Amino acid sequence: MNTRSVGPNRWRNEIIWNAVAWAVLLLLALPAFWIIMTAFRPNVEINTYPPVWIPKRLTLEAYANMFGLNPDVQQRVAVESYLRNSLLASGISTFIAVSLGTLAGYAFARFRFRFHTTFFLGIMLSRAVPGVALSLPLFLLFNRVGLTNNVLGLAFVYVAVNIPFTAWLMDGFFRQIPKELTESAYIDGCGHWSAFWRIELPLSLPGLATAAIFAFLAAWNEFQIVSVLARNNAAKTFPPGLFAFTEQFTVDWRGMAAMSVIMMVPAVIFVILVQRNLVSGLTFGAVKG
Amino acid sequence: MAANSNSPAQKENQARFAAVNRIEAGFFPFAMISPAVILILLVVGFPLLYSLYVSFTPYELLKPNSLNFTTARALRNYQKLLNDEIFWRSLLNTIIFLAVTVNLSYVISLALSQLLARVTVGQSVLRTLLMVPMMFAPILVGMQFRWFFNANLGLVNNFLISVGLIQEQGQIAWLVDVPLGMITIIIASIWMNIPVMTIILLAGTLSLPSETFEAAEVDGASGWQKFRFITFPLLAPFSYIALTIMSLDIARAFDIVRIMTDGGPARRTEMLWTYITRLAIEDTKFGLGSAMSWITVFLSVLFTLYFFRQLVKARIVQ
Numbered sequence: 001m002n003t004r005s006v007g008p009n010r011w012r013n014e015i016i017w018n019a020v021a022w023a024v025l026l027l028l029a030l031p032a033f034w035i036i037m038t039a040f041r042p043n044v045e046i047n048t049y050p051p052v053w054i055p056k057r058l059t060l061e062a063y064a065n066m067f068g069l070n071p072d073v074q075q076r077v078a079v080e081s082y083l084r085n086s087l088l089a090s091g092i093s094t095f096i097a098v099s100l101g102t103l104a105g106y107a108f109a110r111f112r113f114r115f116h117t118t119f120f121l122g123i124m125l126s127r128a129v130p131g132v133a134l135s136l137p138l139f140l141l142f143n144r145v146g147l148t149n150n151v152l153g154l155a156f157v158y159v160a161v162n163i164p165f166t167a168w169l170m171d172g173f174f175r176q177i178p179k180e181l182t183e184s185a186y187i188d189g190c191g192h193w194s195a196f197w198r199i200e201l202p203l204s205l206p207g208l209a210t211a212a213i214f215a216f217l218a219a220w221n222e223f224q225i226v227s228v229l230a231r232n233n234a235a236k237t238f239p240p241g242l243f244a245f246t247e248q249f250t251v252d253w254r255g256m257a258a259m260s261v262i263m264m265v266p267a268v269i270f271v272i273l274v275q276r277n278l279v280s281g282l283t284f285g286a287v288k289g
Numbered sequence: 290m291a292a293n294s295n296s297p298a299q300k301e302n303q304a305r306f307a308a309v310n311r312i313e314a315g316f317f318p319f320a321m322i323s324p325a326v327i328l329i330l331l332v333v334g335f336p337l338l339y340s341l342y343v344s345f346t347p348y349e350l351l352k353p354n355s356l357n358f359t360t361a362r363a364l365r366n367y368q369k370l371l372n373d374e375i376f377w378r379s380l381l382n383t384i385i386f387l388a389v390t391v392n393l394s395y396v397i398s399l400a401l402s403q404l405l406a407r408v409t410v411g412q413s414v415l416r417t418l419l420m421v422p423m424m425f426a427p428i429l430v431g432m433q434f435r436w437f438f439n440a441n442l443g444l445v446n447n448f449l450i451s452v453g454l455i456q457e458q459g460q461i462a463w464l465v466d467v468p469l470g471m472i473t474i475i476i477a478s479i480w481m482n483i484p485v486m487t488i489i490l491l492a493g494t495l496s497l498p499s500e501t502f503e504a505a506e507v508d509g510a511s512g513w514q515k516f517r518f519i520t521f522p523l524l525a526p527f528s529y530i531a532l533t534i535m536s537l538d539i540a541r542a543f544d545i546v547r548i549m550t551d552g553g554p555a556r557r558t559e560m561l562w563t564y565i566t567r568l569a570i571e572d573t574k575f576g577l578g579s580a581m582s583w584i585t586v587f588l589s590v591l592f593t594l595y596f597f598r599q600l601v602k603a604r605i606v607q
Contacts, residue, residue: 018408018409018410021408022411031434034444046442050451100324103321103324104321108322110318111314122326123325124597126334129590132540132565137579140343160333223427223428224544242429243548251436260432267425
């Protein structure tokens with residue numbers, strides 16, 4: 001009898017907890033549904049009052065307009081060049097940043113050396129410099145060597161911006177590999193490099209994928225530096241490209257929503273593939289040190 | 290926000306988080322970190338020093354001759370800023386924005402993580418929903434909230450009219466009025482910050498030893514007491530990881546301000562970041578803009594350093 005009197009109470013509490021959690025998180029995710037829905041709605045439903053909450057029909061018009069497939073509408077947005085520049089700048093910078101960041105992360109995870117903390121902190125603090133502050137001197141310097149409006153110049157900057165976080169993540173992932181494995185590698189006659197290259201790097205591939213996608217997204221989403229370094233479509237990526245939908249007094253909300261959906265694709269892949277790995281990389285030091 | 294570092298829970302925490310033994314390897318680790326260090330010095334270190342130099346000159350982009358250093362005029366940009374009312378207003382706005390955003394993001398994420406830790410139905414779906422804001426670039430976050438808070442077509446006003454809270458003629462000018470402009474920017478920033486913080490705090494909560502809670506239950510601790518005296522102190526390292534990551538990325542808020550209000554109207558939401566852009570990029574006053582950049586660099590580094598120190602203390606990295 002005793003346990004029974006507790007039972008309904010527990011049940012009630014559990015239902016309340018679950019209901020509240022679902023309500024809060026649906027509200028949190030609501031904006032994304034709205035943006036995606038907007039991208040596929042006819043314009044009359046968007047700019048009308050009273051508002052149409054549930055779309056009456058879906059259309060790919062916004063994309064046809066954006067890519068210039070609609071003969072009645074003049075293409076205003078250079079979406080192809082944004083796409084190319086975004087892919088180039090993010091892809092190149094990710095590859096280099098992950099390579100260098102992995103080397104550094106391994107050194108921080110495995111070795112004791114002078115100024116260990118100083119180096120780690122220094123690398124992290126370089127990430128704390130606001131993009132706005134960095135963009136001014138980079139613009140002046142790049143202007144002199146002709147690297148403004150250049151995708152490769154942009155990728156070069158993103159490498160440095162992405163190294164710190166990669167190093168932090170990889171440090172966490174390498175520390176999850178049991179120490180005994182490294183020790184047995186040394187006993188088998190491996191040097192430092194071959195222990196890293198042949199034993200530990202292959203084991204940390206899931207972590208490496210996480211770091212890579214994270215770096216890719218950081219470059220993909222970056223706005224402050226590219227908006228100063230890229231003054232024309234030769235190097236503009238998606239984030240500054242979004243401004244092409246705004247005019248002085250009007251904004252093409254549907255076009256913007258349509259481009260937003262394209263911009264979200266890599267992030268959606270990221271969330272599906274690596275969410276679990278990301279958490280363990282970030283928090284590992286706190287859990288087991 | 291900080292846990293009391295003398296509490297028994299904290300001590301137990303520190304014992305659990307003892308550092309790994311690292312090996313001595315002479316020159317090798319330096320060789321491994323040097324490419325990263327050299328690149329960062331080249332792309333971040335050198336430009337920052339250059340910007341420090343520029344900040345001591347009256348440089349304007351359209352007057353190439355103005356980039357020359359004289360001792361007499363070296364501090365003129367900084368003096369100008371100190372006497373600039375708009376600078377002080379944007380500094381104040383930035384401080385208010387940071388204080389409210391950081392604290393509220395943390396409190397909301399902490400509450401959300403405790404809520405999620407108790408959910409039994411559809412855990413994985415809820416976690417995916419939680420990550421939805423992560424799919425948005427900061428610039429998209431700003432764009433979407435600018436639209437939602439748009440006075441005529443925005444979701445928020447339309448919703449308020451639909452449920453009868455405001456009249457059709459009485460649409461609220463969210464992005465224009467004081468202090469609503471600031472509040473909408475803060476709401477957008479918090480929305481962007483929630484996922485990463487909550488995920489980290491949730492991971493922390495789920496990793497806590499269940500025996501401690503069982504013991505507390507035997508002693509008759511209430512739900513709030515369990516949270517206040519066990520969960521919260523034990524979460525300290527996770528809290529500082531979350532806060533450190535957030536402080537590294539806090540300047541992303543610039544993207545949001547830039548697209549939502551661009552500091553306006555009439556500089557009501559002007560922040561340091563938007564003011565720098567206005568001075569340097571729009572008015573081409575690179576000397577003055579660089580001086581202000583250095584003030585923001587200083588503030589950001591201080592901010593990050595503080596949380597990082599707390600993090601190191603909480604988990605004893607070395």
